[in-house]
Amino acid sequence: MSKTVATKKKTVITRKELAKQKVLIAWSAVFVIYGFIFCYLPLAGWLMAFENYKNKTGLFHSQWVGLEKFKFLFSDATFIKVIRNTFCMGTLNLVFTTLTAIVFAILLNEFRLLRAKKVVQTISYLPHFLSWIIVTGILNDALSSTGIINELLQKFGLVKDTVPFFSIPALFWPIVTFAHVWKETGWNAIIYLSAITSIDPCLYEAASIDGAGRWGKIKNVTLPGIKPTIIILLIMNMGNLLNAGFEVQYLLGNGLVKSVSDTIDIYVLTWGISQNDYSLGTAAGIFKSVVSIAIIVIANSIAKRTGEERLF
Amino acid sequence: MKNKTMKKVAAFSMSTVLMAATLAGCGQAAAPSGDAGTTTGSDTTAQTSDAGSETVASGDIVDMTFFAGMPGTEINSGNNEIQDMIAEKTGVRLKETWLTGQTVAEAIGSIIASGTYPDLIDGGDGCADLYNEGVLVPWDEYLESGKYPNLTNYYTPAEWDQFRQDDGHIYWCNVFQNTKGAPTGTAHNDEAFWIQARVLEWDNYPEIKTLDQYFDLLERYAAANPKTQDANGNEMDIIPYTCLCDDWRYFCIENAPQFLDGYPNDGSVIVDFDGKDPTIVDYNTTPTAKRYFAKLNEEYKKGIVDKDFGTQKYDDYIQKLSNGNVLGMCDQYWDFQQINDALLTAGLDVQGCNYVPLGLTIDPGMENRWHTYGDTLNTASGIAVTTSCADPDLAFSFLDKMLDQDIMNLRFWGVEGEDYLVDENGLFYRTPEIRAKVADPKYKADHMCMYSYLPQYGGTSDDGINANLPEEQPSEFYDKLAEPLKKCFDAYGAKNYPDLIGSVVEDVNATHPWFPMWSYSNNLDTSTPGGVAWTKMGECKHEWLPKLVMASDFESEWNNYMAAYEGCNPQDFLSQMQEELDRRVAANAGN
The missing domain is CATH 3.40.190.10 (Periplasmic binding protein-like II)
Known part of the structure; x- marks a missing residue:
């Protein structure tokens, strides 16, 4: 009895203590089991990347080939291109969606008419709920040779001949970035808006007293106020850099722009599912995961070193 | 966030693990049904031959599923008149699903990954993948059993032999370009x-x-x-x-x-x-x-x-x-x-x-x-029965009956008096009103049931007068032509x-x-250097051919294309094709 009293702060795990916390334990066990089954158990499938996996022979009887699949992967010029595409589109998306969301959130915050603000906000995040197939459909129609964009360009005499937007490789990344920005700006702005509302109003008052105008308040109060949010979101989204997308590129891509449109996910689909080479698909997937983890760790440690907010 | 990326990979590997497990299950399930075909063969023969002459009570109609690795138009399965008539005659109502929004390879790949197979499948270019998975039922026993004479006689033994895979069994049969009687040859289906x-x-x-x-x-x-x-x-x-x-x-x-x-x-x-x-x-x-x-x-x-x-x-x-x-x-x-x-x-x-x-x-x-005169025997793909099919005997009997003349007529001509008329010489014909009716999408969905990817004949019907397919009926063909044609x-x-x-x-x-060499190249996969080259050549051409057409300077673009094309090692592919060609030439000389 005296023992427990002495170490009360540390809470020794006794049968009694377990019984007391049984509800908590049961609930956390659910999540541990969930995590184990859905996040860790499947990692056994990574074995596939090191063998010549065939469904018939299964995970345990397929021929072991070591690093051969990885060798093929990195000697395949297409894969190198695919990494480049994924990385570049991911970066473009991240930079532009973050920037536009912050700018948009600040602009919305400066709105004086509350009703108008609500209307604008609602309209702006509606595209988020459209699926990509619809967004790409709209883009396809708008940018086709008979679409509204070409018609406008011609009416205003900006171009003589219609512009074949989807046949020009140089335009593919901007189109994808634009699609992301259009779809996600309003939605992403919500989190920044809520960060802005949590800034202490006293700071704004103090700034006004010190003679700061609107611009001065944005620069000296709003932006520093939401900086932690921006950094945390940025770090988290860095992990998504290589998830540059699948649907958009898959749906908008065509033979002409293939060299700039294919992403790692599409590569995994073509080799893993279409060509039935699960091993190669898994190898590409492993590569993607490892790089993503590395990017997060690096971003996090940079944040740590510069004394900013961080994930872990 | 890293969890998310991991999860994606994890989900991918997970599904494959699950599928491997399911497949193992399928493999076991296949064995008994195969046995059933041989040991209890005589019983089933009696049953099926009885059923042939009578109609099947609606309660006994079995629903089966079919996936075609081709885009097509779905009919109102379960609410389609001719489908029901065929079901009464065969005991099977087949629900057809077609390829939508994917490539064949992707669709077959996903079916394999999911581990759930339809009863019947035409895997198109993915047939070899299905075979490699071991999910197809071998046809040999059924063809040799004599219970399905229409199927057995659908091809000559030598032709059937061409369908044999490297394990010596037949797993599918192509349903097109098989002419019965005299070819009518009105169409240019090329x-x-x-x-x-x-x-x-x-x-x-x-x-x-x-x-x-x-x-x-x-x-x-x-x-x-x-x-x-x-x-x-x-x-x-x-x-x-x-x-x-x-x-x-x-x-x-x-x-x-x-x-x-x-x-x-x-x-x-x-x-x-x-x-x-x-x-x-x-x-x-x-x-x-x-x-x-x-x-x-x-x-x-x-x-x-x-x-x-x-x-x-x-x-x-x-x-x-x-x-x-x-x-x-x-x-x-x-x-x-x-x-x-x-x-x-x-x-x-x-x-x-x-x-x-x-x-x-x-x-x-x-x-x-x-124009190709003569039937092209495409051994690379065709209709197959999967190990998921609970009653392969019934499936084969269904396929067999598809070749019965009355069912052929129902499938392609429709119901006499409604979808076609017969003149005093026994010749089938359609009036312009009927033609308009059978071209109507709604009518087609509710009434017509072609089962267009199941066994069928071209050429002439058993009656020696009519073409099996309306569009090949010479009189019908000419009458149907619009005035400008x-x-x-x-x-x-x-x-x-x-x-x-x-x-x-x-x-x-x-x-x-x-002929045709494509029946070999269509089934190449990336396990051979030739197959890898073939895949890469395809990707290269996909990108470059439109570029060539749109090039401002054709000559330099052509040189760029040729450089990219050489990078795919087309020689690997060509020498593999040469080997196959030599094999076919030798096999033909041996016959």
């Missing part, structure tokens, strides 16, 4: 450069024999008639020539050089046997190929080729053709034949918007082989489409015993 009948009429039916003449006519017509009207009277710009490059259908841009040189459709290569041993020739790099793409490039710059050709999807393409403002294109007939119903419904057929095929060559005075046929003195094409009349199987 590739061609097509042109709207009204364009030929406008120029008083000129002789169009070469690529240059073809584009010259398109240019002149488009200059004189820049606008046309759609079904609703809206004015549209003429698109003189379009070209499909979407996914596997990019053959529309890709394989014309083999035909322009006068070779038949070996699909992936030319087989040159002029006075020597048959040799594989790559048609992608021939001078003809270069001239063909240079011509397309020239026409693109002139605005004759559709601006959106490189990016259009199949649906866009079909939509354009159905609008009637595309004057010409290069395609396989079966790839666009559905537009004929749309043209008919829209009344555009009487304006001459139907397409007629032209047998073009690169230079004048050459032979052409756009009739005028066109008359002007050229042609009775049918092959006459118009003017290909060399020869039984391709006799003159080209290895």
Whole structure:
């Protein structure tokens, strides 16, 4: 009895203590089991990347080939291109969606008419709920040779001949970035808006007293106020850099722009599912995961070193 | 967030693990049903032969599923009149599902990954994958059992042997290009450069024999008639020539050089046997190929080729053709034949918007082989029964009965008195009203049931009078032609489409015993160097061919293309094809 009293702060795990916390334990066990089954158990499938996996022979009887699949992967010029595409589109998306969301959130915050603000906000995040197939459909129609964009360009005499937007490789990344920005700006702005509302109003008052105008308040109060949010979101989204997308590129891509449109996910689909080479698909997937983890760790440690907010 | 990426990989690997487990289950399930076929064979024979003469009570009708690795139109399964009639005769109602929005390879890959198979499947180019998974039921026992005579006699033993996989068993059978009785040969179900009948009429039916003449006519017509009207009277710009490059259908841009040189459709290569041993020739790099793409490039710059050709999807393409403002294109007939119903419904057929095929060559005075005379035995794909099918005996009996003449008539002609009439000589015919009725999408969904990917015959019916397929009935064929087409046929003195094409009349199987080479290349996978090269060549051509057509400087773009093409090691592919060709030639010499 005296023992427990002495170490009360540390809470020794006794049968009694377990019984007391049984509800908590049961609930956390659910999540541990969930995590184990859905996040860790499947990692056994990574074995596939090191063998010549065939469904018939299964995970345990397929021929072991070591690093051969990885060798093929990195000697395949297409894969190198695919990494480049994924990385570049991911970066473009991240930079532009973050920037536009912050700018948009600040602009919305400066709105004086509350009703108008609500209307604008609602309209702006509606595209988020459209699926990509619809967004790409709209883009396809708008940018086709008979679409509204070409018609406008011609009416205003900006171009003589219609512009074949989807046949020009140089335009593919901007189109994808634009699609992301259009779809996600309003939605992403919500989190920044809520960060802005949590800034202490006293700071704004103090700034006004010190003679700061609107611009001065944005620069000296709003932006520093939401900086932690921006950094945390940025770090988290860095992990998504290589998830540059699948649907958009898959749906908008065509033979002409293939060299700039294919992403790692599409590569995994073509080799893993279409060509039935699960091993190669898994190898590409492993590569993607490892790089993503590395990017997060690096971003996090940079944040740590510069004394900013961080994930872990 | 890292969890998310991990989870994706995890989910991918997880599903494969699960599937491996399911597959193991399937494999076990397959064995007993296979046994059942041999041990209790005699019992089932008695049952099935009894059932043959009577109708099946509706309670005993078994629902089966079928997936086709091809896009198609779904019928109102379960609410379709002819489907029910067939079900009463066979005891099976088959729910067909078609390929949508994916490539065949992706669809078959996902089916394999999910581990849930339909009862029957036509895997298209993915047939070999299904075989490698071991999920198909071998046909041998069923064919040898004698219980399914229609199926057993569907091919000769030698032909059946060609379907054998490397384990010596037969797993599928191709249902097309199998002629019974005399071939009626009205259709050109092959590739061609097509042109709207009204364009030929406008120029008083000129002789169009070469690529240059073809584009010259398109240019002149488009200059004189820049606008046309759609079904609703809206004015549209003429698109003189379009070209499909979407996914596997990019053959529309890709394989014309083999035909322009006068070779038949070996699909992936030319087989040159002029006075020597048959040799594989790559048609992608021939001078003809270069001239063909240079011509397309020239026409693109002139605005004759559709601006959106490189990016259009199949649906866009079909939509354009159905609008009637595309004057010409290069395609396989079966790839666009559905537009004929749309043209008919829209009344555009009487304006001459139907397409007629032209047998073009690169230079004048050459032979052409756009039309294939004789059946092409495609052993690469076909209908298969999967190990998920609970009652393979019933499935085979169903497939067998598909070849019964009365069921064939139901499938393709419909119900007598409703969908076709019979004249005093026993000849089937349709009135214009019936033709309009059977072209109506709603009627087709509720009433017609073609089961178009199940075993069937072309040629002539058992009655010796009628064609098995309405579109091959010579009288029906001619009567059905819209007025502008009739005028066109008359002007050229042609009775049918092959006459118009003017290909060399020869039984391709006799003159080209290895034909078609594509039945080998279609099933290549990336486990061999040739297969890897073939996949990469495909990707390379997908990207470069439209680029070539749109290039501002063709010569330099062609050189870039050739450099990229060489990078795919086409030699690996070609030598593998040569091996297969030698094997086929030797096998033929042995017979």
